C-alpha cells in the first residue's frame with residue numbers, strides 16, 4: 001500500500017520495525033497502571049524549576065517511577081494507555097478464540113481463529129517453512145525480466161516490501177476521486193540514510209544488518225558460504241535503491257512527491273515494469289492517472305531490473321519474503337528477526353510475550369472488526385459527546401485566532417477561515433464498518449492467515465483506484481492511541497483508543513482536558529496549516545491559495561522552528577533534524593496555543609476556577625500537556641526516531657512548545673532570560 005501523505009500525532013515506526021513495536025505493551029515488570037480520573041500530580045517533580053526545565057517539573061515523578069520494561073524500546077505515558085488497550089483487546093480475543101460460538105464466516109469467528117492460530121506455537125513449529133514454500137518455489141522459477149516483474153507484484157500483494165509500493169491515493173488535483181500512486185520502497189533498513197551515511201555508527205549498523213541477512217538465509221536452508229555472498233549482494237542492491245531514493249525530508253514535501261502521469265507516459269518512461277500488464281492484472285482501469293512520487297527512483301529501478309543479474313534479484317526477493325513473514329514462522333525466525341529489528345535497531349532487550357504480539361497482529365490484520373467490538377465495550381457515548389464539544393470549541397478558537405494574525409493578508413485569512421470551516425472531524429470509530437466477508441481465515445495456520453490478510457488489504461486498497469473517494473474510510477483502527485490529519489480529505493480523525501487519561505479525563509476539570517486532548521485536537525487542526533498541509537485547500541486539492549507575501553512570511557516563521565529544533569541535542573553527535581520535524585513542531589505549537597484560547601473561551605467570561613492541588617487552572621493546563629509527552633527512551637531507539645521520524649522526542653515536544661508561549665511564561669511567572677522563555681520566540685498561529 002502506498003505511503004499516505006497524512007500526518008499523525010505520535011511517531012509511527014519505520015515499516016521494518018513497525019510489526020515489532022507498533023502497539024506494544026509492558027511485561028509483568030510494569031503491570032497495567034490504574035485508570036486515572038484526574039491529573040496525577042505525584043508524577044510531577046516540584047523540586048525542579050518550571051521555568052528552567054518544564055519537562056522535568058511536569059514529569060519528573062512519572063519518569064522516576066516508570067523505567068522502561070524489558071520488552072519495550074520506550075516507555076511513555078501514551079504507552080501506559082496502549083498497555084490498557086492491549087489488555088482490553090486481549091480479553092476480547094481470548095474469549096473469541098476459546099468459545100468459538102460465533103457462526104462460521106462471521107468476523108467474531110475469524111478474529112478468534114486468527115488469534116488462536118497465532119498463539120498455537122506447536123502447530124507453527126510443526127509446519128516449519130512449508131507455509132511459504134510455494135512462494136519460495138515461485139521465486140526460484142523466475143527466468144527473465146517478465147517473470148521477475150510478475151513475482152515482485154505478487155510479493156507486494158502478500159505484504160513484502162519488494163522494490164516499490166503501489167496503491168491508491170486521492171487525486172491531489174481533484175480530491176473527489178482516487179488515482180494510483182507509485183512510491184519508492186524495497187529497503188530492509190529503516191531509511192535511505194542507513195545505506196549512505198559513512199559515520200562509524202552507520203557502518204557498524206550495516207555490518208550487523210549483513211550478518212542478520214546471512215543468518216536468515218542460513219535458517220531458510222542456504223549453505224554458509226552462499227548465504228554470506230548473498231547477504232553482500234542484497235546489501236549492494238538495496239544500496240543502489242537507497243541511492244536513488246528521496247531523503248526523508250523531501251518525501252514529506254507535497255510538491256516534491258507530485259508527478260501525475262498517464263499510464264502511457266509512465267510505461268514509456270519505465271518500460272521494464274510493463275505497467276499496462278500490471279494495470280490489467282490488478283484490475284485497475286487503464287484511463288486512471290498514476291502519481292509517481294519519485295520519478296528518479298523508478299528510472300533507477302527500471303534500469304536495475306535488466307542490469308542486475310537475475311540470481312541477485314531472486315536472492316533479494318527471497319530475503320524480503322522471509323523478513324515479511326518471519327514473525328509468523330517458527331521460533332528461530334522470530335528470534336533472529338527480533339535480534340536485529342528489536343534489539344540492534346531499537347535497543348529492546350527482550351521480545352514481547354507471545355500474546356501481546358498476537359493481539360497486535362490480529363489488530364493489524366482485522367483491526368476494524370476488532371475495533372467494532374472494542375468500542376461497544378470500551379467507548380461510552382458520554383466520552384464521544386464531550387469529545388464532540390471539545391472539537392467544536394477548538395475549531396472556533398482557530399477561526400478567531402486567524403483573524404488576529406498580523407502577518408497574514410485579508411485574502412489568505414479568508415481562505416484559511418473557509419478551510420477551517422470545511423474540516424471534517426471523525427471521532428471514535430467509523431460510521432460504516434469494513435466488510436471482511438472475502439477474507440478467508442483458517443484455524444491452525446497462522447502464516448497462511450497473515451498472508452491472506454495482507455492480500456485482502458492490498459485488494460481493498462487497489463479496488464479504490466478509479467473510483468470516487470470513500471468519505472467513510474478510516475486510516476487507523478478504533479483502539480489505536482493516535483490521531484491524524486488527512487490533507488486530501490481535510491479531515492481530523494481521533495480513534496476511540498486515545499480518549500483516556502492522560503489524554504482525556506472523562507470526569508476531569510476542563511483545564512487538564514484542554515491541555516491534553518484539546519492540544520491534540522488543535523495539533524491535528526493545525527496540520528491543515530503547517531508547511532505541508534497549507535499546500536492543500538478547503539476541498540483537499542493541492543493548490544496554492546496563499547499570496548506570495550504570506551507564503552514568504554510563513555516560511556520565515558517556519559525557519560524559526562527549524563533553527564530551534566536543530567538546537568536540541570540527543571547525543572553529542574545527534575540533534576533533532578529541524579527540517580524533518582518542523583510540521584509536527586508547528587502543529588504542537590499551534591495546537592497548544594489554540595487549546596489555551598479555547599479553554600479561555602469555554603469559561604464564557606466566568607472567573608477562573610480556584611486552584612486544585614496547589615496549581616492554578618492555567619498551570620494545570622500546561623502540566624497536563626507536559627504529561628502526554630512523558631517518556632523514557634532506550635538510546636538506540638531515540639537514535640532511530642531522531643534519524644527517521646518526523647516527530648520530535650516527547651521532551652522537545654513539551655519544552656519546545658511552551659518556551660515559545662507567553663501564556664506559559666505568565667502562568668508560571670517565568671522571567672525573560674529563563675531557559676523556558678526563548679529570546680527568539682517562534683510564533684505562527
Ligand SMILES: [Zn+2]
Nearest residue numbers: 007008009584
Ligand atoms: Zn502530527
